[in-house]
Amino acid sequence: MLPEKQAVKDLAALGGWGRYPLADTRAVRPERARGLTPVGEHCLARGLGRAYGDAALLSGGTLVLTERLNRFLAFDPESGVVRAEAGVTLKDLLEALVPRGWFVPVTPGTKNCTLGGCLAADVHGKNHHREGTFSNHVPEFEIVLADGSRQTARRGDDLFWATAGGMGLTGLASELTLQMTPVETAFMRVRHTRSKDLDRTIELLTDPGHDARYTVAWIDCLAGGRNLGRGIFMAGEHALRSEVSLRVANPLSVPFRRQKPFPMDLPGWALNPTTIKAFNLVYDWAKGRRTEFVCDYDQFFYPLDGIQGWNRMYGKRGFLQYQYVLPTATAREGTRLVLERLSQAKKASFLAVLKRFGPQGEGWLSFPTEGLTLALDIPFSDGLLTFLDELDDIVLSHGGRLYMAKDARMKPAVLRSGYPRLGDFCEFKKSIDPEGRFDSDMARRLGLCH
Ligand SMILES: Cc1cc2nc3c(=O)[nH]c(=O)nc-3n(C[C@H](O)[C@H](O)[C@H](O)COP(=O)(O)OP(=O)(O)OC[C@H]3O[C@@H](n4cnc5c(N)ncnc54)[C@H](O)[C@@H]3O)c2cc1C
Structure with a gap:
């Protein structure tokens, strides 16, 4: 089948979800999957642009937008x-x-x-x-x-x-x-447990007695000293029909909620350690108040989706996500050092989330390896890039790696040391894409197969 004729559109200052960095690029938007084809000398697929950094950007190249391929x-x-x-x-x-x-x-x-x-x-x-x-x-x-x-x-x-x-x-x-x-239902049975420090948070995440299908811990990353790593452990299971109130007429549907748009770009100073501390207090109170309850899947999995464009909260300079995974043996020590550095440097993260990963999968560049993973959202500020380089040193010296879908700034050596199958990946890419037609700003920055 011949590819459909596609209008090429110029896109200026396009970003990922973190709005850093920005790129000038072109884009095509095919209407049908059967008409999907590489365009121009360099191109790259882009979905909804929810990768945080430059994974779905291609300066001077052509993005192939997949939003119409939705059948x-x-x-x-x-x-x-x-x-x-x-x-x-x-x-x-x-x-x-x-x-x-x-x-x-x-x-x-x-x-x-x-x-x-x-x-x-x-x-x-x-x-x-x-x-x-x-x-x-x-x-x-x-x-x-x-x-x-x-x-x-x-x-x-x-x-x-x-x-x-x-x-x-x-x-x-x-x-x-x-x-x-x-x-059986669109609802979740949820249990919240407060933890007083990092040891307890890790115990909750790893102890089989607290295990559940879905587990995660929110960390108050401004807490230091003996409270370092305190937070709330959240465990969830899909609720059975018998666990959902009889007043719910259709247990397989969730109530429609109109998305509330985030009204404007906040000024750069709006998110600072004081406001984040206030947020943490409210969050801790709200989440810790109810310990066992049933809620719908939107409330459990997607609380941020309720606010359209919540990334504007970080202002025009945007923010950086930082997510690492450390092997089980070094995760406690490495995470303690990272949280200490954050707390000392007063680099508050609006959301800090610790999760447990099971055994590594087979994807050559898949991020998860067995251990603990911490994800941080940090508002962009002067000195942040240098600060994150320091965190990289901690992560690498504890045998960890960073997640490309969240990254906008790691250096090529950090990627190389975290992903041992990079060589296999590039060799294979060369065999199917000898001219390096599929490319991205991230791949160029990281020297990934370049
Ligand atoms: C609020 C929030 C929470 C998140 N939580 C998590 C989480 O818990 N776990 C997690 O793993 N990630 C998480 N992410 C990251 C997100 O899930 C990934 O970045 C995902 O790839 C975004 O999908 P997208 O369709 O927006 O892809 P894009 O951001 O548009 O693209 C991401 C990458 O996928 C490639 N790509 C997109 N479509 C195609 C295609 N059709 N063919 C080939 N390549 C393609 C792009 O080239 C790019 O490299 C989160 C992101 C946000 C904003």
Whole structure:
């Protein structure tokens, strides 16, 4: 089939979700997956732009926007296997399939991301310790390669494991098959437990007695001294029909909530240690108040999605996400050092989230490895880049690595030391994309296959 004629549009100062860095680029927006094809000398797929840094940016190149590739292709209500175009979002899937008793198997903290973006970052959720990454639940996908050919990649193929976590550098994913998870209701049974310090927080995350399908801990990263690492441990399970109030007429639907837009870019000084401390107090009070309750999946998984454009809260300079994983053996010590540095430097993170990862998957550049992962959102300020270089030293000296989907600033050596299969990835990329047609600002910054 001939590729459809596509209008090329100039996009100035486009960013990722962190709004740092910005890039001038061009974009095409194909209407049909069958017309998906590489465009120009350098190109890259872009979903909803929820990667925080420069993973979905390509200065001077062409972005292939997948938002119109949003069709469902097949669904088997018996097995819960769905096939859909790569621009279908997790929100689309949840709206269509939760009422039929099927939930997405792995979800990041936003449902506003595409299947293609979830595969390319091989995203993880609060259930990684039980169910692994997104690609664990993908039997196969179709991808358009640099020469315009289409290939089906199945688990076990090099193309599959290079693409899962490969940040769009192997090609344009066009269609995916996904095994959904059966649920009886759209509700979650949730338990909150306060923890007084880091040891207790880690104990809650790792003790089998507190285990649940979904676990995560929010950390008050401004607390220091003997309270360092204190927070709230949150555990969730999909609620059974018998656990949801009889007053809920349809337990497989969630109430419609109008998204509230964040009204403006806040000035740079608005988020500072004092305001974040105040936020932490309120958050701690609100979350610690209820210890066991039932809520709908939006409230449990996607509290931030309720505020449209919440990234404007960080003002025009944007913010940086910083997410590392450390192996189980060094995670406690490394995380203590990171939290101490944050607390001493008064570099408050608005949201600091600690999760447990289970065994490493097979994606060559997939981020999760067994251990603990900490994610921080830090407002952009002078000196922040140097400060994060210091955190990199702690992470590397404790055998950890950083997450590319959250990154906007790590140095090539940091990537190299964290990802031992980088060589295999680049060798394979060369075999399917000898001219380096698929490229990104992140790949250029990190010297990834350059
Ligand atoms: C509030 C929030 C919470 C988050 N929480 C988590 C979390 O808990 N766990 C987690 O793992 N991530 C998390 N993320 C990161 C997010 O899930 C990933 O960055 C995801 O890739 C975003 O999907 P997207 O469709 O917006 O992709 P984009 O941001 O547009 O692109 C991300 C990467 O995917 C590639 N890509 C996109 N579509 C395709 C395609 N069709 N074919 C090939 N490559 C493609 C792009 O080239 C780029 O490299 C979070 C992000 C936000 C904003």
